[in-house]
Amino acid sequence: MTRAGSRSRSPLAPRSPLALRRTLPAIVVDDTVDAAAILLDKWHPEGSSSGRSLFLNSTTPDEADSFLRAAKDLHRAMLFYSSGLTTKDLHGGGHGLIEAQELLDTAMRRLQLELKILLASLPNVIQFQHDDDIQSTDGLRETCGHLRAVAEAMLAVGYGTECVSIFKAHRRSSVAAALQCLQVFSPSLQQATINKLTWDQIDPKMQCWLAGARTAFKSVFVGERELCDRVFAGDNASVGDVVFSAVADDQATSILAIAEAAVARAKRAPERLFRVLDVHDALTETIIPAIVVAFGDESELKARAVTLAVTKVADAARGMVASFEAAIEKEPAKATVPGGAVHPLTRYVMNYLVFLADYENALAQIYSAEQFTDTSSSVGSGSGGTVGSSSTVGSGSGGTAGSSSSVGSGSGGTAGSSSLVLSSSTTLRTLSLWSNPIGWLVSVLKLKLDAIAGNYREAALSYLFLANNTHYMAKKVGGGTKLEAILGEEWAEAQTAKARGYMEVYVRRRAVRRPDVTLTQQLALARQRN
Numbered sequence: 001m002t003r004a005g006s007r008s009r010s011p012l013a014p015r016s017p018l019a020l021r022r023t024l025p026a027i028v029v030d031d032t033v034d035a036a037a038i039l040l041d042k043w044h045p046e047g048s049s050s051g052r053s054l055f056l057n058s059t060t061p062d063e064a065d066s067f068l069r070a071a072k073d074l075h076r077a078m079l080f081y082s083s084g085l086t087t088k089d090l091h092g093g094g095h096g097l098i099e100a101q102e103l104l105d106t107a108m109r110r111l112q113l114e115l116k117i118l119l120a121s122l123p124n125v126i127q128f129q130h131d132d133d134i135q136s137t138d139g140l141r142e143t144c145g146h147l148r149a150v151a152e153a154m155l156a157v158g159y160g161t162e163c164v165s166i167f168k169a170h171r172r173s174s175v176a177a178a179l180q181c182l183q184v185f186s187p188s189l190q191q192a193t194i195n196k197l198t199w200d201q202i203d204p205k206m207q208c209w210l211a212g213a214r215t216a217f218k219s220v221f222v223g224e225r226e227l228c229d230r231v232f233a234g235d236n237a238s239v240g241d242v243v244f245s246a247v248a249d250d251q252a253t254s255i256l257a258i259a260e261a262a263v264a265r266a267k268r269a270p271e272r273l274f275r276v277l278d279v280h281d282a283l284t285e286t287i288i289p290a291i292v293v294a295f296g297d298e299s300e301l302k303a304r305a306v307t308l309a310v311t312k313v314a315d316a317a318r319g320m321v322a323s324f325e326a327a328i329e330k331e332p333a334k335a336t337v338p339g340g341a342v343h344p345l346t347r348y349v350m351n352y353l354v355f356l357a358d359y360e361n362a363l364a365q366i367y368s369a370e371q372f373t374d375t376s377s378s379v380g381s382g383s384g385g386t387v388g389s390s391s392t393v394g395s396g397s398g399g400t401a402g403s404s405s406s407v408g409s410g411s412g413g414t415a416g417s418s419s420l421v422l423s424s425s426t427t428l429r430t431l432s433l434w435s436n437p438i439g440w441l442v443s444v445l446k447l448k449l450d451a452i453a454g455n456y457r458e459a460a461l462s463y464l465f466l467a468n469n470t471h472y473m474a475k476k477v478g479g480g481t482k483l484e485a486i487l488g489e490e491w492a493e494a495q496t497a498k499a500r501g502y503m504e505v506y507v508r509r510r511a512v513r514r515p516d517v518t519l520t521q522q523l524a525l526a527r528q529r530n
Contacts, residue, residue, distance in 0.1 A: 029081075030096065032073045032074075033074065033103065036070035039067055040110070045106065045112075045113050055114060064146070068150075068153045072153065072157070078100045081097035108159045108162065111154055112159075114150055115167065116170065118143055119147070119171070120170070121143055123140075124174040128226055148230060148231045148233060151232060160239065164239065167243055168243055168246045168247055171224065172247050172251075175224060175248060178216075179216055182212035182215055184213050184258070191254070195265070209255075210282050214287065217255075217294070221252060222293050225244055228241075228247075248294070249295075249301065259279050259283075260308055262275075263312055264312070266320070267319075269320065269323065272320065273321065274355060279313055280362045283313065318366060318367070324441065328349060331345050331448055335452065340461045340462070340465035343465075346449065347472070350473055356438060360436060360482065360486055363438070367436060438483070449466065453466050467500075467506060470498050470499040473495055474496040
């Protein structure tokens with residue numbers, strides 16, 4: 001029984017009684033088909049060589065190239081036999097065309113097998129650069145060269161659909177496996193699942209997502225893009241675009257959908273701001289640049305990622321900052337601390353801002369004038385919605401304070417205002433509302449502390465309260481911290497000076513009750529305690 005794709009007669013047997021009348025081109029084509037048949041018989045896809053690779057396991061040098069040339073020759077033979085340049089009598093009633101087509105189909109089935117073998121030899125994550133194993137990198141490039149040769153051969157003879165189908169199916173599976181290892185695409189971390197979880201359940205999953213998503217876009221998708229560019233190059237570049245889109249688009253979209261769902265669940269809770277800013281950093285620093293490289297600057301995926309960062313994440317972050325501001329303002333002014341000590345609100349807010357300072361760049365982008373300009377209607381409103389203008393800072397509320405010029409003057413009344421307006425140079429440099437809300441939140445805190453100070457029955461304690469809390473804030477900011485870089489070294493020094501001024505007023509007022517101790521001694525003791 002004759003195997004499909006094999007010739008039923010000897011290549012040397014004459015094709016027809018009129019063999020001697022064949023033209024020279026026909027003789028050349030017939031001989032080419034005969035030679036291709038011999039090579040195909042050795043590498044038949046259902047033969048003994050089916051478990052070996054023509055490209056990876058061949059013992060004969062250049063045999064893979066010979067096979068690829070044979071496939072092209074068979075295609076040219078088919079065109080020759082069907083061109084009308086030969087007669088029916090000369091070539092046995094179209095037998096040559098049928099035979100060439102059968103042999104070409106056999107060759108293509110062999111190349112499909114080779115394509116599967118070569119794809120199976122690739123890692124799930126393709127990395128052409130920054131690979132410590134040089135031999136591995138060279139091997140990867142060599143395999144890609146073989147894949148390109150197979151793809152070009154199949155596309156050239158009309159078997160592009162089969163080539164693309166095999167490539168897409170294998171690489172989709174490989175990419176999905178890589179993403180699952182990164183924990184960014186699994187049944188427990190999908191958009192529908194996120195919508196059913198509490199934030200306490202979402203937060204640890206988002207920590208995994210942050211690390212995994214960066215690697216997915218920077219390594220997995222960028223590597224896959226380069227693989228497609230190498231295999232489908234030149235005239236086949238458009239095919240590579242289609243293949244990459246089929247492999248990566250929906251999987252990349254699913255990763256972004258997880259972040260969208262998580263950010264939506266964060267709502268306006270201030271304690272969730274840091275995780276939301278982590279998502280913003282991942283998007284702007286790694287994911288969006290990688291999307292441009294892999295998917296293109298005009299891709300829908302890039303537009304979706306930019307919308308997520310600029311609109312959804314930014315809106316959520318601004319809402320959380322506004323909620324935090326409102327929480328400070330809602331702190332009861334009558335909740336004084338015994339002995340004028342540091343207020344728990346001061347500790348909480350300053351510790352919160354210490355962590356928030358790590359996200360200075362993200363906040364600067366989120367609060368840029370291009371993204372956030374609607375503030376004129378609510379300047380100084382104190383509603384907790386839109387942050388007010390810094391020009392109102394230090395105005396204080398009625399009945400609590402005079403101007404800061406009274407500090408240290410020893411005049412009567414309650415404690416003076418802390419005069420929260422920063423120096424113009426500092427304000428213009430970093431603390432404009434448009435660039436960073438940290439300075440504004442510090443101002444809101446100090447206004448609240450002024451209000452609390454005004455509720456002490458003993459005027460001296462109000463100054464001691466302001467001295468202790470202002471000194472605590474200055475210590476948190478000073479010493480080369482990120483907060484100092486944001487607020488300015490001058491600001492920290494000014495607050496330290498104000499704390500001393502408040503302490504001097506406190507000591508003078510207490511001196512009336514301790515005439516046996518000199519003012520100098522009381523100041524020294526107070527500074528030691530502070």
